[in-house]
Amino acid sequence: MPELPEVETTRLGLEPSVVQRRMLGAKIRVPRLRYALPPRLDAKIKGHRVEALERRGKYLLLRLDNGTIILHLGMSGSLRVVDCDSSPALHDHVDLVFSGGLCLRLRDPRRFGAVLWTSEDPHEHRLLRDLGIEPLTPAFDGDYLFSRSRGRRLAVKSFIMDSHIVVGVGNLYANEALFVAGIDPRRAAGRISRVRYTHLARAIKRVLRDAMAKGGTTLRDFVNGEGAPGYFRLHLRVYGRAGQPCHRCGRRLKSARIGQRSSFFCDRCQR
DNA sequence: AGTGCGGCCTGTCCGC
């Protein structure tokens, strides 16, 4: 599922194909994904040039010279560069068409993704302006997590999945990082020490970087801009492995529901 | 303010 490594993998793969191209328009085949699609998007972007493809959290920002298309892949979305004349498959909901016969094609079976338009600063968009810190920046560290978590009683796993605290850490990587840090995911966020948060911040960075180096994680739908899956699934330590042995101690891994999300951990290695 | 939950959506899997 697209979390930060998958979105960044997508961005890196697409960037050279789209930057500096001129938009011919948009073909929209569904009325709405998570939100209604922007009215008259085709007319808004026609003739305008792509200046950059950026990422903020799990949002992709296609910066045009007159505004920004904000994209979110939800949980089943993928973006590919394809020949515009190729016929769309099932769930290929949106084409962003470039001059030269190429287009960015958004496939999203579960329609939890989003396509938005803004002519203002996208970082001031309602959905982006209150996002938390980027995990792969120096400012994201144990001190940050420690100070933001004081007084919070929710589970530490839910805390690090809160995009208003830190972006890009979804269910899969939260499970993996907590295992690497040796922290029980059920523990209250406000009752974890500064030194343990230092371990956790490092674990999050390490897990995200490792996943990106493997092209992200493909459980079912995810493919990168060239249509290839990611291979981090082969390196998952706990996610989806309930009942199988812990790679560290051999004990059977446990599963539990935490904040309505399936969670996997070793109750010997994680305290 | 913090917390938890419902809802959106489709594909897959399980039990009857």
Add this chain to the structure above:
DNA sequence: TGCGGACAGGCCGCAC
């Protein structure tokens, strides 16, 4: 074999 129902999940919006 067919069918209903549970589940998966990001994240907004709402209620307490």
